[in-house]
Amino acid sequence: MNILHIIPTLGVGGTERQLVNLLPRIDRVRFRQTVCFYTPSETLETPLREAGIPVIFFDKFSMSAWSFFRRMRRVIHEVGPDVIHTWLYSANFWGRLAGISCGVRRLVASNRSMAIPTSSPVVLYERILAPYTTRLANSRAVAASLERRYGLPAAGIKVIYNAVDPPAIPPANARAAVRAELGLPEGQMLILMAGRQTPEKNHAMFLRAARRVGRRRSDVTFVVLGHLFRPGEMHALVDTMEAALYVRIVNQREDMPRWLAASDIFCLTSNAEGLPNVVLEAMATGLPVVCTDFESAREVIPDDRTGVIVPRDDDAALAAAVLTLLADAERRRSLGAAAREYVRVHFGWDRLVRDMESLYDGLA
Numbered sequence: 001m002n003i004l005h006i007i008p009t010l011g012v013g014g015t016e017r018q019l020v021n022l023l024p025r026i027d028r029v030r031f032r033q034t035v036c037f038y039t040p041s042e043t044l045e046t047p048l049r050e051a052g053i054p055v056i057f058f059d060k061f062s063m064s065a066w067s068f069f070r071r072m073r074r075v076i077h078e079v080g081p082d083v084i085h086t087w088l089y090s091a092n093f094w095g096r097l098a099g100i101s102c103g104v105r106r107l108v109a110s111n112r113s114m115a116i117p118t119s120s121p122v123v124l125y126e127r128i129l130a131p132y133t134t135r136l137a138n139s140r141a142v143a144a145s146l147e148r149r150y151g152l153p154a155a156g157i158k159v160i161y162n163a164v165d166p167p168a169i170p171p172a173n174a175r176a177a178v179r180a181e182l183g184l185p186e187g188q189m190l191i192l193m194a195g196r197q198t199p200e201k202n203h204a205m206f207l208r209a210a211r212r213v214g215r216r217r218s219d220v221t222f223v224v225l226g227h228l229f230r231p232g233e234m235h236a237l238v239d240t241m242e243a244a245l246y247v248r249i250v251n252q253r254e255d256m257p258r259w260l261a262a263s264d265i266f267c268l269t270s271n272a273e274g275l276p277n278v279v280l281e282a283m284a285t286g287l288p289v290v291c292t293d294f295e296s297a298r299e300v301i302p303d304d305r306t307g308v309i310v311p312r313d314d315d316a317a318l319a320a321a322v323l324t325l326l327a328d329a330e331r332r333r334s335l336g337a338a339a340r341e342y343v344r345v346h347f348g349w350d351r352l353v354r355d356m357e358s359l360y361d362g363l364a
Contacts, residue, residue, distance in 0.1 A: 001360055003033045004081035006072075006095035008088055010048075010055075011041035012227075012252075014277040015087055015112045018162055020044045024051035025353045031360060034079050038068070072098040083363055088112060096129050106363050110136040113274035114295065115149040126150040134363065138162050139275040141295035158359065161299075162275050163352035164343060167285045170261035178262035182248045184221055189326060192263040192287075194225040194256065194278050195270070197234055201226075202292070205269040207241040208315035213322055214246030220326065225259055227252040260285040264332065265325055270294050271312050280347050283307065283339035288332045290321045300347075305338045 005023070010016050023033050024047065033053055035045070038060040045055045056075055060068050076084070076098055085108040086095035092109040099107055107129070127150070135157045137143040143157040176186050184190075191210070195201045203224060210222035222243075228234055228251050238244050253259065260266070266282035268291045275296050282289050283300070289307040291297050292314075301307035308325070310317040325332050 001031050001083060001364055002079065002081045003031055003083045003085055003360065004076065004079045005033060005035045006084060006086045006091045007035065007037050008090045009039040009041045010035070010037045010043040010045045011039075012044065014162075015110075016044055017277070018112075019087060020047050021163070021165070021349070022352065022356065023048060023053055025349060027357060028052075030357070034081070036072075036075050036079075038072075069094065069098060073102055076102045076104065082106060083108060083360065086110065093125070096133065100129065100132060105132055107133045108136060108359070108363070109133050110138070111142050111146060111274070112138050114142060114272050115145040118149060123150050126152065134158065134359065136160055136359075137274075139296040139299050141299065142274045144295070160352065160355045160359070161347060162277055162280065163347055163349045164277060164280045164284050165349070166344075167260070167281070168257040170258045174258045174261040178259060182221065182223070182250075184248075187219065189217075189220045189265075190263045191220060191222045191265045191267055191322060192225060192259060192282075193223070193267045193269065194259070194282075195268065196227045197229050197231075200270055200272045202269045202271050202313060203234065204237060204241065205292070205313050205315050205318065206267060207238060207243045207247060209267075209269075209318040209322065210246045211241055211243045212315060212319035213326075214243070216323060217326065220246070220322075222247045223250060223259070223263070224248070225250045225253060225256075256281065257285070260287060263287060265290060265322060267318065267322070268292065269313075269318065273297070276300065279307075280343050283336075284343040284347075286336035286340040288325055288335035289339060290318060290325070292318075301339075302342070305335070306342045307335060307339055 036056040038058055040059055048055050058071050083106045084099040084104050086092045087110045096107050137157050137159050140159055143154040143159055146152045147154040179186055179188055193206050213220050234249055238247050266287040266289045268279055273294050273296055279300050291309055292312045293309050297309055301309055308321045310321055
């Protein structure tokens with residue numbers, strides 16, 4: 001089966017990493033795959049090329065919308081796919097439209113985040129293409145949001161969960177090295193939150209909780225780690241929250257396993273997530289996780305044995321949960337061990353590969 005994957009970018013986001021890690025694992029005998037992307041960015045395409053998977057790029061922003069559409073049609077004609085699999089909102093629109101216009105009738109559209117309120121023309125377009133589309137979501141929460149926003153029955157949307165790699169073995173001195181890098185004593189406890197600087201991550205809640213905990217315990221530091229689109233705003237927010245004494249800000253890093261290994265608790269304060277890979281990575285490392293109650297949270301933390309869930313935008317509850325865990329090393333250990341086992345069983349790559357190959361086989 002000849003499959004063309006269309007995705008806006010091959011940057012360093014969670015969806016892009018899922019695609020790049022998935023395709024080399026798919027059976028090469030039964031499936032031939034090509035990837036097309038169209039937004040310039042720091043790219044993850046090297047592992048695909050090394051695995052013998054063709055990668056096609058053209059710059060959407062260097063041409064008109066009509067020229068872009070024609071260029072995508074030309075790619076489809078050149079590849080001659082049996083199936084077009086689109087990833088993320090932009091590709092779900094342009095890729096399926098171009099595919100239908102080229103006579104491709106087997107379409108897979110992957111939604112990786114909660115559907116947002118949209119216009120009537122978009123809802124109409126979604127319903128017109130629904131008969132040709134196998135719809136994927138990476139959580140039941142995302143499937144439910146597609147039903148709410150587009151009127152697509154959630155029962156007809158296939159949920160295939162993400163996968164995460166087993167944790168890399170970090171350097172033996174990760175805890176000491178990270179604390180030295182941050183200018184902290186070796187015995188300092190670290191509370192880590194990793195994620196891009198976007199409004200839905202609600203970093204303000206994390207900072208307010210840091211202030212509450214820091215005023216109670218001087219041996220605790222909160223670390224904000226992630227892609228800072230506007231670092232000045234983040235530092236200003238820290239100052240506004242009067243949290244500078246208790247917080248360190250670290251821009252995007254490629255050595256996430258080291259930071260996870262160096263931390264004592266992982267937190268995520270998002271208001272909305274499709275399925276948070278970073279939480280799964282923390283759980284796979286064996287970190288105890290405290291997470292806000294966004295819609296898909298209980299799909300990754302099913303009970304109080306595997307993590308702690310607190311209300312959204314409730315920094316008092318987050319601070320209380322963190323203080324409770326800091327005071328109970330055995331509770332931290334048991335949460336981390338149960339979380340690691342849960343991720344191993346439910347979010348491994350073997351399971352994801354089986355699910356995707358079964359999906360493609362069904363389309364044949």
